[in-house]
Amino acid sequence: MDNFKYLETARRDALDLARRDTLDLFVCYCGIEECKPGYSYGPAIRSQYLIHYVLDGEGTYYVNNKTYKLKKNQGFLICPNVITFYKADTENPWTYIWIGFDGIKASTYLKYANLHKDNLIFEYDEDDALKEYILDMLKHNTLNYGDELRIQGLLYLFLSRLIHTAPPYLQPKDKASKLYIVKSIEFIEKNCSNNIKITDIAHYVGLNRSYLTSLFKSNLNMSPQAFLLNFRMDKACELLGNVELSIGDVARSVGYTDALAFSKVFKKSKGMSPREYRSKIT
Structure with missing residues (x-):
């Protein structure tokens, strides 16, 4: 595992990785630098996403005919294939950390952080976590498999x-509502055998019950209660084809602890009892 470069000087500590085993998200390089007065980089184009975070001092970031003055606890994003230029202040030059990364999900995660081509600047003043993460990366520069995962x-x-x-x-709005529906259905599929309620689904996707209900009705023309019931009954029909399962087994498998209550709901939904349905299909 020697596809990397590690460089350490009095002002600069950097790690450059060449392995690209993970497609979703992977580190390309990272480092920390105490810049000299007026130090600049660019104009240049990067092929990955690159974040700089200012630990101390000041500097300027130039991109898309815009100028951003940055100081401690502020940072900037460089997007792939965009011409950028940045320069340390001549009197109070910045010290910053940087991390370059890429992957299929890189842009998605950046959007979650409200970072994209229309918003390239951020602030972080909660703690020293960002710095500590980079320093930890630099400590693990031997790049064995354990270090790579770290x-x-x-x-x-x-x-x-x-x-x-x-x-x-x-x-x-339309994309978000569909995502909530998809995640709700995934939750139902994974928890069908449990005694889940609509409030459990709403909590899982981070919505209140009434709003989740409105999304189901507008997208699926039914309430989440109706969808959950239909899903359970359809699953029950599938399980009834397995004669090794008792009616009680099927009931428990779709979230009913009371086989009699299950039979009543099934008959109302399918027009026949579970036993009648089983005899019909087997």
């Missing part, structure tokens, strides 16, 4: 801190 995990932690302090990411 660096990967630290990248997720780094982004999670930015997401935690960012304003909520608002997806387009």
